[in-house]
Structure formats: structure tokens, C-alpha cells
Amino acid sequence: MIYLITALDxxxxxxxxxxxxxxxxxxxYTLYTGENTVLLVSGMGKTNAAMAVSAxxxxxxxxxxxxxxxxxxxxxxxxxxxxDALLIHQIIDGDRHYYPDILYAHSxxxxxxxxxxIPQSSPQEYPVDMESAGIFQAASKFFKLHQIGFLKIVxxxxxxDTVTKEGVIRLIASHLDTLDYVSGxxxxxxxxxxxxxxxxxxxxxxxxxxxxxxxxxMLEDALCFARLKNSDFSLDLFPSSLPNxxxxxxxxxxxxxTRLTL
Amino acid sequence: xxxxxxxxxxxxxxxxxxxxxxxxxxxxxxxRTKFAASRVVLIDHYKEVFNRPNQSFSAQSQSKKLILAQRxxxxxxxxxxxxxxxxxQQFFYASSVMGCLYDCDYCYLQGLYPSANTVVFVNLEDAFxxxxxxxxxxxxxxxxxxxxxxxxxxxxxxxxxWLLFAREHPRLHLEIRTKSANIKGLKHALPSxxxxxxxxxxxxxxxxxxEHATPSLEKRxxxxxxxxxxxxxxxxxxxxxxxxxTFDLIYPDxxxxxxxxxxxxxxxxxxxxxxxxxxxxxxSLKKLRxxxxxxxxxxxxxxxxxxxxxxxxxxxxxxxxxxxxxLPAQRIRTWQRQS
Numbered sequence: 001m002i003y004l005i006t007a008l009d010x011x012x013x014x015x016x017x018x019x020x021x022x023x024x025x026x027x028x029y030t031l032y033t034g035e036n037t038v039l040l041v042s043g044m045g046k047t048n049a050a051m052a053v054s055a056x057x058x059x060x061x062x063x064x065x066x067x068x069x070x071x072x073x074x075x076x077x078x079x080x081x082x083x084d085a086l087l088i089h090q091i092i093d094g095d096r097h098y099y100p101d102i103l104y105a106h107s108x109x110x111x112x113x114x115x116x117x118i119p120q121s122s123p124q125e126y127p128v129d130m131e132s133a134g135i136f137q138a139a140s141k142f143f144k145l146h147q148i149g150f151l152k153i154v155x156x157x158x159x160x161d162t163v164t165k166e167g168v169i170r171l172i173a174s175h176l177d178t179l180d181y182v183s184g185x186x187x188x189x190x191x192x193x194x195x196x197x198x199x200x201x202x203x204x205x206x207x208x209x210x211x212x213x214x215x216x217x218m219l220e221d222a223l224c225f226a227r228l229k230n231s232d233f234s235l236d237l238f239p240s241s242l243p244n245x246x247x248x249x250x251x252x253x254x255x256x257x258t259r260l261t262l
Numbered sequence: 263x264x265x266x267x268x269x270x271x272x273x274x275x276x277x278x279x280x281x282x283x284x285x286x287x288x289x290x291x292x293x294r295t296k297f298a299a300s301r302v303v304l305i306d307h308y309k310e311v312f313n314r315p316n317q318s319f320s321a322q323s324q325s326k327k328l329i330l331a332q333r334x335x336x337x338x339x340x341x342x343x344x345x346x347x348x349x350x351q352q353f354f355y356a357s358s359v360m361g362c363l364y365d366c367d368y369c370y371l372q373g374l375y376p377s378a379n380t381v382v383f384v385n386l387e388d389a390f391x392x393x394x395x396x397x398x399x400x401x402x403x404x405x406x407x408x409x410x411x412x413x414x415x416x417x418x419x420x421x422x423x424w425l426l427f428a429r430e431h432p433r434l435h436l437e438i439r440t441k442s443a444n445i446k447g448l449k450h451a452l453p454s455x456x457x458x459x460x461x462x463x464x465x466x467x468x469x470x471x472x473e474h475a476t477p478s479l480e481k482r483x484x485x486x487x488x489x490x491x492x493x494x495x496x497x498x499x500x501x502x503x504x505x506x507x508t509f510d511l512i513y514p515d516x517x518x519x520x521x522x523x524x525x526x527x528x529x530x531x532x533x534x535x536x537x538x539x540x541x542x543x544x545x546s547l548k549k550l551r552x553x554x555x556x557x558x559x560x561x562x563x564x565x566x567x568x569x570x571x572x573x574x575x576x577x578x579x580x581x582x583x584x585x586x587x588x589l590p591a592q593r594i595r596t597w598q599r600q601s
Contacts, residue, residue, distance in 0.1 A: 089277065090303050097310050099303075101317065103325035105273060110301050144318040191321045195551055218559065221548070225557035261559050262507060 001060075002183055003068040004039040005053060005139075006172075007131045010165045011072045012041045014173035027055050046093070046115055046134030053138035064193055067147050067186040070135045071179055073155035073168055074113065075120055076127035080154045083171060085178045086127060088113045088150035093133035100136065101146035104185040108178070113152060119160035127152060149186050151179060195227050200235055207238050215253055222260035274363075275328040275380075279303045279311045284332045289384040293330060293417060300328075307331070312360065312377045320552050322378035323365045323474075329381040333358070337389035338396075341404065350435060351399045355407035358383050358420055363413040364441060365474040367553030368502060371408060373543030380409070382418055390427050393434070402435045412440035415447040425451045432456075439499070441473065443481035445489050453493035458530060460497040461486050463520060465512035468504050472555060479516075483523055490528045498524070501535035501597060503577050504555060505569055513577075514584040526588040534585065535597030536577045538568040574598070 006012045009030065015021065021032035021039050029052045030041035038060060042052035062068070080086070090112040091098040102110070112126040115133035132150055139148050153171045155163050196204060204223060208216035226233045237256060243249055278300045284290050285304065294302065305311055308331035341353035361380035362371055372378075393403065405411055405424050415421050421438060428434045429452070439460040448459070464472075466479045477485075490496050498520060503513060537555070539547070544567045547556040560567040568574060578596055585594050 089301065090305075097305065099279075099311050099314060101322065102277065103321055105276065112303065140316050144316050144321065145314060146318050146321045189321055189324065191318065191324070221557045222559065224548070224551060225554045225559075228551070228554040228557065257559060261557075 001063065001066040002037045002187075003056065003062065003066065003139075004037060004179075005042055005049070005056075005068065005070045005131075005135055006039070006072050007042055007044050007049065007129075008072070008168060009041055010168035011172050012039055013169055014176060015039055015071070015179075018176045027059055029055060031056070042131060042135070045117070045130050046132075046137075049131035049134035050138045051134075053135050054141070057138065057142040062142050062147070065187070065190045066143070067149065067183065067190065068139050068143055069149045069151055069179065069183060069186070070132060071151045071172065071175075072129060072131065072153070073163065073171060074127040074129040074152040075156050075158045075160060076154045077123045077125070078157045080109075080111075080127060080157075082154050082156065083174065084109060084154045085175050086111050086113075086152045086154065087182065088132065088152060091115055091132045091136055091150070092126070096133070098133060098136040098140070099145070100148045100150060101144075102149075103146045103189045106182070106185055108182070113150065120158050121160065123158045127154065128158070146189055147186065149182050151175070151182050195224060196235075203235055203238065210242050210249060211253060215250070218257055219253060222257040226260040273325050275300055276325060277301050277303060277327040279305050279308070279327060279329040279379075281305055281308060281331045284330060284384050287332075287384050289418070290330050293328070293382070296417060297328070305329075308381050312375070312379060312381055314376070317377050319372055319376075319378045319550055326361075326363070327379045329379055331381055331383055332385045333383035333388060337383070337386075337392050338403070341402075350402035352396055352401040353404075354393070354396070354401065355404040356389055356393075356424075357408050358386050358389055358405070359409040359411055359414065359418065362409045364410055364476045366476065367472040367474070368504060368537055368539075368547075368555045370539055370543045370547075372550055372552075373539070373546030374408070380414070382414070386420055386423055397431050397433050400433050400435065402437060404437045404439065406437075406439045410440050410442060412438060412442035412444065412447070415442070416444065419447065422447050422451060425454070425457065428454060428456060437497075441476045441482060443477035443485040445485050448489060448494065449492065453495070455495065458495045458497050459489055460499050460533070462499045462501065463516065464500070464504070465516045467508065467512050468506070472504060472553060479519070483520065486524055490524070495530050496528070497531045497533060498529055499533040499535075500581065501533050502537035503535065503581070504537055505558070505573055505577060509577065510580065513581060517581065517584045517588070521588040529589075529593075531593050531595050532585055532589055533595045533597070534578060534581045536569050536574050538566055538597070541565050541567050 004015055016032050019034050019037045021034040024031045024033045032039040040052055040056045042049040085108055087108045087110045089102055089110045093115045113132055114124050114126050114128045116128045120128050153175050155171055275297050278297055282304050308329045311329055337356055338354040341355055359382050411420050424436055428436050436457045437460055441462050461482055486496055541562050561570045
């Protein structure tokens with residue numbers, strides 16, 4: 001699943017068209033969903049962003065292979081050409097700094113980003129936005145740091161009055177391929193996949209329910225050992241019926257663990 | 263696809279996170295020059311990056327970043343119960359680097375640190391100052407403890423600095439433990455009786471399976487032969503031994519392989535020890551779910567997880583029997599649980 005976050009409706013519109021997303025009323029925020037994508041419009045400002053992202057991720061909990069990308073416009077000093085796409089490696093929010101992990105080689109420009117409270121008319125050291133810190137704070141409670149990306153498109157040189165709705169739509173639309181590129185790179189570095197499939201997990205949990213917590217933990221370790229040692233290992237070791245006696249079940253489990261960890 | 267910058271960073275140390283306060287430090291500048299293509303991110307303190315919650319050790323291991331910092335606290339720590347202090351009056355390990363370039367599945371660093379990135383403290387002179395008051399008695403310092411300093415010697419030159427410092431302090435003994443095959447840095451230094459280079463060796467099967475990004479056995483052996491030939495004292499460590507179903511074949515074979523090309527008389531000691539880890543580090547290793555090593559049914563004794571006594575005894579008896587073909591027993595050291 002790809003979680004996309006924008007601050008503005010105008011930023012969301014080209015994404016909805018591209019990914020054929022449909023409006024959802026599941027949350028008290030502007031939300032669009034599609035086959036493998038969910039898009040949230042958080043509203044402006046870091047507090048709104050943090051609240052909206054928390055609501056989204058609490059509603060639809062991410063899985064290990066999922067990613068989250070904040071795409072939106074930013075103001076920037078004049079040495080950042082308007083229309084450029086920037087990948088963010090540091091978010092500066094006053095004294096607090098946040099660092100998404102960029103674990104992939106890429107061809108985009110990278111920069112720090114200052115997250116400010118109000119639109120900026122005077123140039124800062126780095127590009128500025130108003131949501132990234134809130135999004136990072138909320139998202140990093142649910143995601144590992146390498147699952148989160150911030151893609152910003154330079155909209156103005158600290159002249160927020162020059163930014164129009166049509167201009168924002170145009171800028172975002174011109175970088176949909178860039179978004180796909182970043183999304184692909186982020187997806188490729190996800191390594192924390194589950195060791196067992198959903199059906200295997202159910203089978204394991206059902207079998208473990210016949211034993212004590214401590215016995216279940218030992219079995220879980222042995223199964224992890226067997227799967228990590230041999231990815232082709234299959235779970236057909238579980239007997240279809242179990243003895244009634246606690247002692248006999250204990251012996252059965254002990255033998256099973258020995259076989260798994262040979 | 264639209265792009266706005268042509269540079270694609272190399273995977274190793276694609277990013278240098280540098281504390282602002284040491285940005286102009288000569289060592290920082292030297293490292294920046296070596297990694298001129300890397301992106302530089304200025305930070306206030308290394309913990310902002312290294313200690314972040316919710317990092318993925320396994321994902322970061324595929325793309326390690328380098329953090330350059332100034333150590334504010336202690337550089338030296340007392341040697342742990344899991345290590346051999348070789349009977350010196352004092353045994354410290356120096357923590358001038360955190361994290362390792364290598365990526366061994368069994369390494370306790372995965373449980374110790376929240377990040378797979380590497381922190382290099384550039385103010386090594388402060389470690390020397392901290393050590394000075396202790397040097398009125400025989401003191402062993404392990405310089406490559408929470409890392410493999412030789413693996414990044416060409417970057418940091420810390421080993422060379424330690425060697426120079428040790429030359430001036432006759433009661434200081436150094437142990438430099440490594441899996442590296444690169445001993446270029448040692449060729450410019452005078453070998454010393456008080457410095458031991460300790461190579462960790464494993465069967466190639468174990469290297470391939472569990473010691474990712476490390477040099478092959480053949481390359482490590484070549485480095486050992488070269489170090490001996492230029493006069494360094496060398497210890498060989500078959501430690502940790504990872505017990506697998508092929509143990510009886512691959513580990514005795516390792517000892518034969520070693521001594522088919524390394525003269526047993528030319529090494530100081532052979533150290534043998536089976537895998538062991540504190541229970542809390544093992545728990546962290548399990549959470550990563552990276553390797554079967556973490557999930558073996560170890561026994562836990564005094565908070566230390568190690569192989570069941572029968573397996574541990576089998577490991578040591580087998581290896582001792584083989585090693586004594588080449589070395590007298592007094593030059594073989596073993597790690598065994600204290601019962």
C-alpha cells in the first residue's frame with residue numbers, strides 16, 4: 001500500500017487522476033482511495049498534518065512493505081529553480097530535526113527543508129514548507145524511517161502570493177513520473193517482510209494455542225530458525241491431532257522443536 | 263522521468279552526517295575529500311541521527327551512512343565478561359567508532375545499537391588523554407571492540423594513531439581485532455611486541471552465510487601471512503564458532519586450512535570460543551528476524567545465551583583435539599561459561 005499525503009486539494013487533484021482514486025468518507029478528512037493507494041489531504045500546517053496522518057494511519061495500519069510519501073510544493077531560495085523536484089533528507093522544525101532514511105541511489109536533488117508555521121516571504125537557508133515536521137512525527141510512529149519519503153516541488157522563491165491553484169496543479173502534474181520513481185525506489189528497499197504468510201500465521205497461532213505462552217515462544221523461535229535457515233521449509237510438521245495429556249503434549253512439542261532446529 | 267540533479271550517490275556512505283562543531287576538523291575534511299560524491303547533511307549532535315526511534319537495522323545495512331562526531335563522554339570502558347583480558351592488570355575497550363562496516367548476522371552490535379550506520383568520533387586525542395592516568399600499570403586496550411577499526415582504517419587512520427601512541431607508553435598493550443584483509447595501514451608502522459593483531463576466522467561456508475560484506479577466508483589468511491612476515495604479533499580467533507549441521511566437517515577443516523599456510527610457531531595464540539550473547543542482545547537480534555543464528559534454542563545461564571552444554575563441549579573438544587595437532591595446549595585459549 002502507498003500512502004500519499006498532500007496539504008492542499010490542488011496538490012491532490014493530479015494524483016487522483018493519475019491513480020484513479022475515488023473519494024472516501026471513512027475519515028473526517030479529504031480522503032481518496034484506490035487499489036493500492038490511499039491519498040490524504042491533511043490541510044495546511046504541521047498540527048493539522050500530524051492529526052490527519054495519525055487519523056489515517058490509526059484507521060488503516062501500515063504493513064511492513066508499505067510506504068508513505070508526502071508530495072507537495074515548497075518555497076525555496078533563488079538557487080533552487082522553480083519546478084525542481086527535491087528529495088528531503090532533513091526536516092528542521094525549530095530546534096528539532098527529523099531525518100527520513102534515504103537508502104537508495106537516485107538522481108534527484110536532495111536538500112534539507114525548514115518546516116515553518118506561516119508562509120514565508122523572506123528567503124531562508126533552505127526550502128520551506130508547513131507540514132513536513134507534523135507528517136514525519138505522526139508517520140514515524142507507524143512506519144520505519146526508510147518507509148517514509150518527502151518529495152517537494154519548488155513553487156516560488158519565497159513569494160507565496162504568486163502561487164496559484166492552477167500553478168500548483170501544473171507543478172504536481174509535471175512530476176507524477178518523479179513520484180512513481182521515488183515510490184518505486186522506496187518500495188524496493190523494504191526488507192522487513194513477514195517470515196510467514198497469513199495462512200501460515202493462522203496455522204501457527206492455532207497450534208500454539210494448545211500450549212503455554214513459554215512453550216509457544218519456544219515453538220515460534222524454532223519455526224523462525226527453520227524458515228530463516230531454509231526459505232523452502234514448509235509447515236507440514238504439525239500433527240492433525242494432539243494428545244490430551246499435558247505431559248504428552250510437552251514431549252511432542254520438545255520433539256518438534258528438536259526436528260525444527262536440527 | 264524528470265530529474266533535477268545528475269548525481270547518483272554511491273551506496274556505501276552515500277550520506278555524511280556531520281556535526282556542525284567538527285565540520286572544519288582536519289579529520290572531517292580528510293573524510294569529506296574521500297567521499298566527495300556523498301551528500302553532506304549538517305547536524306547538531308550524532309544522536310539526532312544514530313539514536314532515532316524506528317530505524318530498520320536490516321534495511322540500513324544495505325546502505326550504511328557515515329556520521330562524523332565529537333565524543334563528549336567516555337571513550338574507555340571496562341572490558342566485558344564475554345571477552346578475554348589476557349591477564350593484564352587493566353583491560354579497557356575504546357569506543358572511538360560505533361557501528362561496523364561489516365554485517366555479521368551474529369553480531370551483538372545489532373542488539374546494542376538502534377542503527378546500522380557508522381559513527382566515527384574524530385577527537386581521538388581525547389581518548390588518549392583519558393587513558394594517560396591509567397598507564398602506570400600494564401593496561402590492555404582493545405581498540406576494535408564495538409566496530410572493526412581496520413575495516414575503515416583507510417578512512418579514519420585511527421589504528422595508526424593508536425600505534426604511535428602505544429610506542430610512547432611502554433605499559434600500554436593493544437589488541438586490534440579484525441576480519442579485514444587490508445593491512446596497508448600497518449605497513450608504515452613499526453611492529454611492536456605490545457601490539458597484537460587478532461584475526462577472526464570462520465569457515466568460508468559461515469562467512470558466506472553469516473558474515474556479510476567481510477573478506478573471504480583466503481584473503482584474511484593472506485593478510486595474516488603478510489602481517490607475520492613484516493613482524494607483527496598475530497592471534498587467530500575461531501570465535502565465535504557458529505554451530506551448524508556441518509560443524510564436524512567445516513571447523514576442523516578450517517584449522518587444517520589455516521595451518522597449511524600459516525606457520526603455527528608464528529602465531530601468539532589460537533582462541534576458540536562458541537557463540538555467546540547477552541540475553542537482552544539476543545532478544546533484540548530476534549526482533550530483527552534476519553538470521554537463523556538468533557533463533558537457535560540456546561540455553562541461558564547468568565543472563566548469557568550460549569549453546570547447550572553438550573553442544574558447547576562438543577565444539578570445544580572437537581576443535582581442541584584438532585588444534586593440538588598444530589599448537590601446544592598452552593598457546594590455545596578457550597572461552598567457556600563460568601559455572
